[in-house]
Amino acid sequence: MTQLPPPSAKKLGLVIDLDTCVGCHACVVSCKGWNTENYGAPLSDQDPYGAEPSGTFLNRVHSYEVQPEAGPAQLVHFPKSCLHCEDAPCVTVCPTGASYKRSEDGIVLVNEKDCIGCGLCAWACPYGARELDADAGVMKKCTLCVDRIYNENLPEEDCQPACVRTCPSGARHFGDLADETSEVSQLVAERGGFDLMPELGTKPVNKYLPPRPKDVAVPAQHLEPVAHNGKGFVAWLDRALSALPGRTN
Amino acid sequence: MHPAPSVIIFTTFSGLGFGLLFWLGIGAIVPTGLSAFIWFTSAYACAVGGLLASTFHLGRPERAIKAFSQWKTSWLSREGIAAVLALVIMAIYGAGLVFTGTRVAFLGWLGAFGAIATVFTTSMIYTQLKTVPRWHHWTTPVLFLGLSFGGGALLAGQVTNAIVLLALAGVLQAYAWIAGDQRFLNSGSDMQTATGLGHIGKVRAFEPPHTGSNYLMREFIYVVGRKHAKRLQIIATALGFIAPIILFILPFNHIFAALAVLCHIAGVLCLRWLFFAQTEHVVGLYYGKR
Structure with missing residues (x-):
């Protein structure tokens, strides 16, 4: 049923550190690699080697420029996948019951056998976390690698989402955000983890850690001017042209 | 939002159809036999x-x-159920009129209520979305109902009802367009809240996550509709509301009535195209677009 379950005792999710993410897109590649051959329909590509490539991804990395009032602009790399919201609007709008939130750990999943591909859940999601696969005609979304995290056939270090396992800079953390003593909850508390678009009331489980304040001011360095006082023919030309009526740029 | 032809045709024609069923159901016209x-x-x-x-x-x-x-x-699920119930009830009511020439008033009123419920649940599919500020407003269901029953009255030849309902719907549509233009800006969502980086400074999209397009950009970021929005609003108002009202005020003539219906359908198709094409989804903020 697409009714949301009562808040689960366990809230599995990700904590993404915007301070340490270097924007390498390794999480994007490992996510696509794992999920295209495991849970549900493959993540198809259209025209992958042609002029207009397009495809289904469950995790994408944006890059933003943030301009403080004083000082140079900062570049922030920004990975974005499903936030496994507590009050997930994508679940309640589903007409078939394909979209659901698990009562045991809060993971939001799509039962692809029931999905009619109407796209309404993607309309209801503020974060762009759901993409309709153009080949399979069903909705795809992050499963939090539900087929890895409980997988007894994998070595313990691999029992975490592919994006977390692969991140070379340690910018992605996986754990139980309902447990105050968990590593992820402590990270959120220490670093001031925040929600995306909290005004929409979705109560995301995933949290983002803000970039740390700059400890060293980096002044904007301009190149020295090549010439202040011209000499010779060019200087004469400059003066002669400036004497003519008209606008100087 | 991407203006999918299937959804524009659906909302326009099923709106008109259920509008006509409403007038048939309440007995505004009681035809029998053929x-x-x-x-x-x-x-x-x-x-x-x-x-x-x-x-x-x-x-x-x-x-x-x-x-x-x-x-x-799910409003989409409710719409499906309301539509099937309304159609089944009205089929029984209609069969009574066609084959026995008797009107079962109770069934008619029940079917008319079903028609209202169907149009209302359709409109709520759009109205419920907090992610689409322009739609998330009381004007959306009221306009859907006004257009459906105004258009239905037009089809049913209900001169006074059609003129009054279409005039009201036209005024409400103009208000929805004008007020809707500000709703995204006033929604409280912007690039600062989308990224949570507003405490550092002004956020600008520096680089998209991919070089090509994707489902999200095709579905939610449709800027062509906004370029000619004002012109299309004038065309839709003239065709959908003003022309049918004038044609219905003129002395009755079957050609005028047919023209009024055709103009109205063209106008509603145009305003429904705008309903999608002009509308912004908050996910565009992640792409620095609207």
């Missing part, structure tokens, strides 16, 4: 044709039957 057959066939052609068109935008239309199951939370 005449009733023609009236009900026209209404069903619009309503069912529109509903069938809506299945064309599904990724897996063969599973559409499953959409009747989640009425407890």
Whole structure:
């Protein structure tokens, strides 16, 4: 049923550190690699080697420029996948019951056998976390690698989402955000983890850690001017042209 | 939002069809025999044709039957159920008029209520979305109902009802367009809240996550509609509201009535195209677009 379950005792999710993410897109590649051959329909590509490539991804990395009032602009790399919201609007709008939130750990999943591909859940999601696969005609979304995290056939270090396992800079953390003593909850508390678009009331489980304040001011360095006082023919030309009526740029 | 032809055709024609069924149901016109057959066939052609068109935008239309199951939370599911109930009740009511020439008033009123419920649940599919500020407003359901029953009155030849309802719907549509222009800006969502980086400074999209397009950009970021929005609003108002009202005020003539209906349909198709094409989804903020 697409009714949301009562808040689960366990809230599995990700904590993404915007301070340490270097924007390498390794999480994007490992996510696509794992999920295209495991849970549900493959993540198809259209025209992958042609002029207009397009495809289904469950995790994408944006890059933003943030301009403080004083000082140079900062570049922030920004990975974005499903936030496994507590009050997930994508679940309640589903007409078939394909979209659901698990009562045991809060993971939001799509039962692809029931999905009619109407796209309404993607309309209801503020974060762009759901993409309709153009080949399979069903909705795809992050499963939090539900087929890895409980997988007894994998070595313990691999029992975490592919994006977390692969991140070379340690910018992605996986754990139980309902447990105050968990590593992820402590990270959120220490670093001031925040929600995306909290005004929409979705109560995301995933949290983002803000970039740390700059400890060293980096002044904007301009190149020295090549010439202040011209000499010779060019200087004469400059003066002669400036004497003519008209606008100087 | 991407203006999918299937959804525009669906909302326009099923709106008209259920609008006509409403007037037939309450007994505004009580045709019998062959005449009733023609009236009900026209209404069903619009309503069912529109509903069938809506299945064309599904990724897996063969599973559409499953959409009747989640009425407890989903407006789309409720719409499906309301539509089927209204159509079944009105079919029995219509059969009475066609074959026995008797009007079962109770069934008619029940079917009319079903028609209202269907149009209202359709409108709530859009109205419920907090992610689309322009739609998330009381004007959306009221306009859907006004257009449906105004258009239905036009089809049913209800001169006074059509003029009054279309005039009201026209004024409300103008208000919805003007007020809707500010709603995204006033929604409280912007690039700062989307990224949570507003405490550092002004956020600008520096680089998209990919070099090509994707489903999200095709579905939610449609800027062509906004370029000519004002011109299209004037065209839609002239065709959808003003022309039919003038043609209905003129002395009655079958050609004028047919023209009024055709103008109205063209106008509603135009304003429904704008309803999608002009509308911004908050996900565009992540792409620095609207």
